[in-house]
Amino acid sequence: MTEPRSGAAIKVDGVRKEYGSLTVLNDVDLDIRAGEFLTLLGASGSGKSTLLNIIAGFIKADGGSVQVDGQDLTTVPAHKRGLGMVFQHYALFPHMSVYDNVAYGLRRHGFPKSEIPDLVAGALDMVEMGHLGKRRPAQLSGGQQQRVALARAVVFRPRVLLMDEPLGALDKMLREQLQLEIRRLHQEMGITFVFVTHDQEEALTMSDRIALLERGDIVQLGTPEELYGAPNSRFSAEFIGVSNIFNGSRNGDVFTDQGNSATHKVSVGDPQGTALMVRPERLRVTAGQVTPQAHENALPAVVRDCVYLGSDRNIHVTTASGESLVARTEVPRVSDGIEPGAAVTLTWNIDDGRVLAGGTGL
Known part of the structure; x- marks a missing residue:
């Protein structure tokens, strides 16, 4: 050897x-x-x-x-x-x-x-x-x-x-x-x-x-x-892995989505960033309407498709403003009501969203 x-x-x-x-x-x-x-x-x-x-x-x-x-x-x-x-x-x-x-x-x-x-x-x-x-x-x-x-x-x-x-x-x-x-x-x-x-x-x-x-x-x-x-730009976030990106602006600990004027709490990333990134595995998907906890953000959406990946699944959703997002969750042992056409709520912890600088993406 x-x-x-x-x-x-x-x-x-x-x-x-x-x-x-x-x-x-x-x-x-x-x-x-x-x-x-x-x-x-x-x-x-x-x-x-x-x-x-x-x-x-x-x-x-x-x-x-x-x-x-x-x-x-x-x-x-x-x-x-x-x-x-x-x-x-x-x-x-x-x-x-x-x-x-x-x-x-x-x-x-x-x-x-x-x-x-x-x-x-x-x-x-x-x-x-x-x-x-x-x-x-x-x-x-x-x-x-x-x-x-x-x-x-x-x-x-x-x-x-x-x-x-x-x-x-x-x-x-x-x-x-x-x-x-x-x-x-x-x-x-x-x-x-x-x-x-x-x-x-x-x-x-x-x-x-x-x-x-x-x-x-x-x-x-x-x-x-x-x-x-911790990508340092939108380019890095989209090149490394899969990202959900919201376009908008940050003011202190609040990010405003330019697509629908919805606001999301933020705690990390660029103070002047124009994009909010949330990785698919950080999103939680719950059937129906959910009231977020103090440390969470919430966003209503409709399920467009569920893709089976073995132990996991990708849940593709569309928000009221037409944004396409994807969440990755474990496959449940019993039905949880998440299927195409279902109304759901996406939630994520404040520190799981990262505000990024730069551009319009790849």
């Missing part, structure tokens, strides 16, 4: 990238901690893959610098940076066995022949592929090929492993399985992982911290809990 080792800290300082008149990265600053799992998250065109490739050395920045453990690598070629890289398309040699695919780079870099078998065996064992070393890529599933690509990247024992949407070509079940495997690999190796994805659930599952990018800027950086529970 590959021996655990400490990861390297990465400092991105004022990195800028332009293609003609298009600014892809806008003076990005980012400190990645040694040994952490950091995910670069964003939509297509947000700059996340460009930033990863600048760190890797495959793309030259138009400004700024990249340092690894204090060493400036800005002008160092990719093959001399000592960073591991896993691509979305595995780029395995089809005519080589699994073993030879993993050993190829070691041979090219002049590793002693006597060390190569143990290094390859350790890397393959770490990704649970040691028993398939004689097979060729065409004889492997997509998930197995991705494991081989991981083994090929970690066989050098890098202090940093960069991954550019490595699970993008896999089906949902396999993606979820490999998410946990990559997380386990990170914990065993103790090195720094930088992972690119557009999938917010993937980012929440795997990361120590997430850097959310929009149009070349990092708009929020924090733990999964921080980005989901």
Whole structure:
């Protein structure tokens, strides 16, 4: 097995990238901690893959610098940076066995022949592929090929492993399985992982911290809990998870909904925010009319649809002003009268609503 080792800290300082008149990265600053799992998250065109490739050395920045453990690598070629890289398309040699695919780079870099078998065996064992070393890529599933690509990247024992949407070509079940495997690999190796994805659930599952990018800027950086529970803008709230958004204005501890002039008590978020966010799982749905408690808000609505999700259900409702909202609740053991067409009351705790700044959403 590959021996655990400490990861390297990465400092991105004022990195800028332009293609003609298009600014892809806008003076990005980012400190990645040694040994952490950091995910670069964003939509297509947000700059996340460009930033990863600048760190890797495959793309030259138009400004700024990249340092690894204090060493400036800005002008160092990719093959001399000592960073591991896993691509979305595995780029395995089809005519080589699994073993030879993993050993190829070691041979090219002049590793002693006597060390190569143990290094390859350790890397393959770490990704649970040691028993398939004689097979060729065409004889492997997509998930197995991705494991081989991981083994090929970690066989050098890098202090940093960069991954550019490595699970993008896999089906949902396999993606979820490999998410946990990559997380386990990170914990065993103790090195720094930088992972690119557009999938917010993937980012929440795997990361120590997430850097959310929009149009070349990092708009929020924090733990999964921080980005989901305390988004700093409407964009963050709508990109991470599902959100119910009320448009309006805040005055002290009262938010006024511009759609119907209804008022909701608030206690957290932006003092001048123009959107009120409530996550679906924070909404309670009760058949009929309900008088809210002192610490609650209440809003009447009509059920439009109920979507069964196993242990949970999504209840889609419409308010009197035409707002569409969704609540996620447990599936009751007996009927609770919540069905399409039913009049219900939505309630939520005051501190479960967060006032946000910014824009009109995604």
